[in-house]
Amino acid sequence: MKIKSLTNIFWLLKNQKQIKNWRKRNFTPPSPEFIKHKIIENNNLDNSAWIETGTYYGETTKILSNISKKTVSIEADKDLYELAKKKLSKFKNVELIFGKSENILLDAIEKVLDYKNICIYLDAHLCHDHKRNIKTFGDEENATPIKKELYFIEKHLEKFEGINILIDDIRLFNNSFQNYPKKNYLVNWCKENNFEWEIEQDIFICKKIKI
Ligand SMILES: C[S@@+](CC[C@H](N)C(=O)[O-])C[C@H]1O[C@@H](n2cnc3c(N)ncnc32)[C@H](O)[C@@H]1O
Structure with missing residues (x-):
């Protein structure tokens, strides 16, 4: 059997469960993790640092580590942070930070100011x-720090040539x-800060290129 067919079979076996579950949900959002990961990969920028808010079990952090020179991920849950720290200890370009994204995001961006481009995955909630x-x-009343996160991102908009911001779970943004x-x-x-925007699956994507 050709290597390409073997790779396809392996891919199907690996993602079979997620595809079945998604089909059961009539392909409604949220989409399976492998689709989110593809969208993230497709929206990577050259020579970019990645920042993720909400590390959780570090599965997306691994993907970001593979496509970037430097990945910073922020997690406010102490147990999840400790777990991810052990799990990702071999990923030398990953820096995990414990704390609330709304308190730390600005510092995290300041750590990667040397990079030409920055991509940010906002998924803390x-x-x-x-x-x-x-x-x-x-807690329910402060479940997402998204407004504060965007406020802090604004402070460094001029520092990078390209900025992509991916905001997960757009289906929940209904007030x-x-x-x-x-x-x-x-x-x-996006309008106020001169970003283009689009939605792919359940992810809101903001894009800015310096002219
Ligand atoms: C949906 S999960 C993140 C999933 C992860 N990004 C992935 O793709 O696998 C949300 C995470 O955000 C964390 N979180 C919640 N509020 C936060 C905050 N204010 N700052 C940082 N992390 C937060 C939660 O503890 C949880 O681990």
Whole structure:
């Protein structure tokens, strides 16, 4: 059998469970992890540092490590942070920071000012921890720090040639779930800061290239 067919079979076997579950949900969002990871890879910029908020079990952090020279990931749940630290200790270009994204994001961006481009994956929020079957860091009223995160990102917009910001879980941005603002909040933020925007699956993507 050809190597290409073997690779395809391996890929299908690896992702079979996620595809089946997604089909059961009639392909509604959120999309499986492997699709989110493809969208992230497709929106990488050359010579870019990546910042992720919400490390969780570090699965996306590994992908970011593979496509970037430097990845910084922030996690506010102490147990998850400790776990990810052990799990990712071999990934030498990954820096994990413990704390709330809204307190640390500015420092994290300041660590990568030398890079031509920056990509940011905003995914810090209260969620259900499927492995431990408990809630992660956060409470219902302050479930997402997204408004503060965007406010801090604004401070360094001029420092990079290219900036891609990927905001996960866009389906939740309807002003009636926890403290998620409306989608329009993100659209207006893009307009005010001269970003183009688009939505792929469940991810809102803001793009800015310096002219
Ligand atoms: C949906 S998970 C992140 C998934 C991860 N990015 C991935 O792709 O595998 C959300 C994570 O954000 C963390 N979190 C919640 N509020 C936070 C905050 N204010 N700052 C940093 N992390 C936070 C939670 O503890 C949880 O681990």
